[in-house]
Amino acid sequence: RSQLEEFVDDKSCMYVFDRGYLDYKKFDQMVDEGYYFLTRLRKNAVIRSLKTIKLPEDSEIISDEMIVIGSTQTRCENTFRLIKIYDNKGDILNLITNRFDLSAKDIADMYKSRWAIELFFKWIKQHLNIKTFYGRSEQAVHNQIYAALITYGLHVLIHLETNSKETYLKITRLLKASLWDSPDMWISA
Structure with a gap:
């Protein structure tokens, strides 16, 4: 949550983030400054519905509402849009945004595409063995990812x-153990 201000700097973008960044004051500030966002609301969030937005009959969206979020002590000053959808497991996701100009389906698709990015980074963590980035510049991060992809x-x-019938993990261990040995051992094995 403390790093959100560093990421949000372009008013022409739609920022899609997870509920770990849930901060009602920050949401109000983003709306007031002209930024658009989409995030997942916690299940126990206090909401008050102001208006229900009609959905097409064949819609996969559960509901679309204009709401106010927060309790009397922490209520947001602005109104938001609450869109309820099902995830792949059949659970209900509560998405909030300050975009009223897009269809509920477009907003749901934006959030779902965020999961593709999550899966990509999960694959990187599992397969490329990058624990930390050694540089902070864009070029340094690219170089480290390229080196890991080549490896x-x-x-x-x-x-x-x-x-080989061995697993990827076992081959990795064998390579680390025999890093300075002759490559002929691999051919004979």
Whole structure:
């Protein structure tokens, strides 16, 4: 939550983030400054419905409402849009945004596309073995990701070339253990 201000700097963008950034005062500030956002609301959030927005009959959206969020002590000054959708597990997700000009389906699709990005980063964490970034510049991050992708590609090539039945993890361990050995050992194995 403390880093949100550093990410939000372009008023032509729609910021899509998870409920870890839930901060009602920040939402009001973003609306007042002209930023658009979309986030997931916690299940126990206090909301008051002002108006129900009619949905098309064939819509996959559960509901679309104009709301006020927060209790009497922490209530937001601005009104928001609450869109309820089902996730892939069948659970209900409560999405809030300050965009009233887009369809509920477009907003739901934006949030769902966020999951594709989450899955991409999950794959990077699991397969590229990047624990920390050694540089903070964009070029430093790119270089480290490229090096990790090349390493992963070499692992895959070794796996294919040796027709190994071993798992990716076991090949990685063998490579680390025999880093300075002759590559002939792989061919004979």
